[in-house]
Amino acid sequence: MRSPVALIPVSLAAWFLYPGPLAAEDGDITFNRQIAPIIYQNCAPCHRPGEAAPFPLLSYENVAKKGKAIVKVTAARFMPPWKPEAASFAYRDERRLKEADIALIQKWVSAGMPEGAAADKPQAPQFPSGWRLGEPDLVVEMPAAYHVPAGGPDIYRNLAVPLGLGEEKWLTAIDMRPSARSVVHHVLYFADPSGHAHERNKAGEEPGFSGMRPGGAAVPLGGWAVGAQPHFFPEGLALRVPKGADLVIQYHFHPSGKPEAEKSLIGLYFAKEAPKRTLxxxxxxxxxxxxxxxxxxxxxxxxxxxxxxxxxxxxxxxxxxxxxxxxxxxxxxxxxxxxxxxxxxxxxxxxxxxxxxxxxxxxxxxxxxxxxxxxxxxxxxxxxxxxxxxxxxxxxxxxxxxxxxxxxxxxxxxxxxxxxxxxxxxxxxxxxxxxxxxxxxxxxxxxxxxxxxxxx
Ligand code: HEC
The missing domain is CATH 2.60.120.230 (Jelly Rolls)
Structure with missing residues (x-):
């Protein structure tokens, strides 16, 4: 025998599971009431100017223009991007839509994407500083742009910048904003406690020095790759950045077919005190x-x-x-x-x-x-x-x-x-x-x- 739940039509099941305002009929699912909160929370952080996604999802017009594609990518779980299957232990910041949200989006698009009453219109999402984790404690800019040619082999280049830290610090997160996203394949961050890596920058016409080795004593501080999201380390954990250290950024550039100039901004976030446990x-x-x-x-x-x-x-x-x-x-x-x-x-x-x-x-x-x-x-x-x-x-x-x-x-x-x-x-x-x-x-x-x- 089929369970009684299986007999509930999908549309009803959708609102039954959805904690937002109730929609008695299909026509009542509106952008302003049910869809905007889903999109603004789960999609807008990447779908906005300056971020990885190719178009914004910051308004009714933005979303309605992509309605059909949104149904497809959410049903296929291609968006929001989240690769791991459910494992034995739950992950933090999991980017998966609930089944009920996916169903709601489908219903809304089939119903002709009504915007809803002006009184219900939610505020567009705000990203005041532009940084995904909020304003960093320290922002450093690469001293000069590195010019990536249109073609040729991949390039590994180390660029260093003095951080000017008068005392040791504990890093809880690091984020970067590349100026030429299309050529930055990934970066690795290091702290050079000698504080001399930036002096090696003078070799050749372009800033920085080549290769995979950032310098003998450099301490790894993590990295950034296409599509990766910045995270704060979980409670109490941080990586040490010695007093007077240079930040060395090792870029892996992949030429894109046209010449690009990369000059990144790096944001560093510090803990108030030293961690009690070592990561x-x-x-x-x-x-x-x-x-x-x-x-x-x-x-x-x-x-x-x-x-x-x-x-x-x-x-x-x-x-x-x-x-x-x-x-x-x-x-x-x-x-x-x-x-x-x-x-x-x-x-x-x-x-x-x-x-x-x-x-x-x-x-x-x-x-x-x-x-x-x-x-x-x-x-x-x-x-x-x-x-x-x-x-x-x-x-x-x-x-x-x-x-x-x-x-x-x-x-x-x-x-x-x-x-x-x-x-x-x-x-x-x-x-x-x-x-x-x-x-x-x-x-x-x-x-x-x-x-x-x-x-x-
Ligand atoms: C972590 C960042 C991120 C999040 C979160 C995200 N997107 Fe995307 N999205 C991207 C990027 C980057 C691309 C371009 C991907 C590509 O070209 O492969 C993209 C592409 C798309 C596309 C075009 C797909 C295609 O086949 O061309 C659609 C539609 C889309 N996103 C919708 C959404 C929706 C809807 C959400 C929320 C439910 C969402 N995205 C959340 C980063 C994101």
């Missing part, structure tokens, strides 16, 4: 799989790399992030508890290079010593992968160009107690060094490749 990262496989045999034959539909690591100490998992290029499809990380219980930490079945983000758990998750972390990454180098940048497919190896591949999943975590930090980091470093040594001893091509990378 660390468990990257699997290490070095974005440089030492994991990433050689994908042309046409290979399911190339898989797996990695496992058993925790030598207790940790609390804070969140998870993933990185790969265009060919990756599946990104999965699980935790198997000492008792055999398996929890999924990240499960992306349709990896999209454009939407790499970090996913913080709503609550820190205790993972005891002896828990085994497992990662699997799948790549599809066949002609049927619509995201394959090479047509026909070519053999792909590990590399830093967009046509090359790399891949790893990183668990962001705090040690169970601060005394566990050093043993955990030592174990991770040893594991990484053992792996690198073993692979380079048996593979002279890989050893040459690493030497080349280090010489850049």
């Amino acid at each position: 660390t990262r468990i990257q699997m496989p290490p070095d974005y799989a440089l030492f994991s045999g990433l050689n994908i034959p042309a046409g290979e539909k399911d190339f898989v790399i797996r990695d496992s690591y058993t925790l030598p100490r207790d940790i609390e998992a804070v969140g998870v992030g993933a990185h790969a290029h265009y060919l990756a499809r599946v990104m999965k990380m699980t935790a198997t508890f000492p008792g055999g219980d398996v929890k999924t930490l990240l499960n992306i079945q349709d990896w999209d290079f454009a939407w790499q983000d970090r996913y913080f758990f709503q609550e820190f998750q205790k993972l005891p010593q002896g828990t085994r972390l497992d990662v699997e990454i799948h790549w599809d180098n066949s002609a049927t992968n619509p995201r394959n940048p090479s047509n026909p497919p070519i053999p792909v190896e590990w590399g830093e160009q967009t046509k090359d591949e790399m891949g790893s999943i990183s668990l962001m975590a705090v040690p169970g107690s601060e005394a566990d930090l050093r043993p955990l980091q030592t174990s991770l470093t040893r594991r990484r060094n053992d792996l690198a040594r073993e692979k380079m001893q048996t593979d002279p091509d890989l050893a040459r490749k690493v030497a080349r990378l280090l010489a850049q």
Whole structure:
């Protein structure tokens, strides 16, 4: 027998589930009452001038113009972009529309997109400072624009700027506003405690210096990639920025077909006090799989790399992030508890290079010593992968160009107690060094490749 709920028409089910004003009939779903709140909250943060999306969704006119497309992209869950499947632990800031909201949008568009009464018209969303996290504590502008040519290979360039900090600071978030979004593939941020990186800027005509190495003592501060949203670290966590440090930004530029000049604004957000716990990262496989045999034959539909690591100490998992290029499809990380219980930490079945983000758990998750972390990454180098940048497919190896591949999943975590930090980091470093040594001893091509990378 069908359940009575299945007999309720969709339109009724939609308003039944929807907490907003009740709509007795289809005609009563209006933009001003039900649709605007959904769009302004879930879409406008990106669909506005200066942000990643190609058109604004800030008014009735904006939304009505795209009505049909909005029905399609929300039903397909292509928008808002959110890649991970529901996993064992809920994520913060999850960007998924409720089924009821999707149904409401469909009904509203089929009913001819009525705007509704002027008295109901909500205020257009406001973004006073333009920054997605609000006004930063410190905004720095790159001292000069970097000119990216129309074509040629990808460019890695480090630009440094003194922060002028008279004391050590604790970074809780960092965001950036590129001036030429189309050529900025991703950036990595570093703090150079020597404060000298900006003096290296004088080499050559363009600002900054080339290569993948920002300078010996530089401390990583995270990164920004197409489509990523800025986040504050969860409560109490922050990264140290030493007194007098330079901020080094390592750009990966991908020429777009026309010349561009990039001069970014960077916004930094600081904590009021030093954190009590230290944020660390468990990257699997290490070095974005440089030492994991990433050689994908042309046409290979399911190339898989797996990695496992058993925790030598207790940790609390804070969140998870993933990185790969265009060919990756599946990104999965699980935790198997000492008792055999398996929890999924990240499960992306349709990896999209454009939407790499970090996913913080709503609550820190205790993972005891002896828990085994497992990662699997799948790549599809066949002609049927619509995201394959090479047509026909070519053999792909590990590399830093967009046509090359790399891949790893990183668990962001705090040690169970601060005394566990050093043993955990030592174990991770040893594991990484053992792996690198073993692979380079048996593979002279890989050893040459690493030497080349280090010489850049
Ligand atoms: C995190 C940022 C972000 C959010 C949130 C977001 N969008 Fe988008 N949207 C984009 C970007 C970037 C593109 C261009 C994507 C591309 O070209 O692949 C886009 C493209 C689109 C398109 C055009 C799709 C196409 O096939 O060309 C539509 C329609 C759309 N968004 C609607 C929405 C709606 C409706 C919402 C809210 C329910 C939403 N978006 C939320 C960033 C966002």
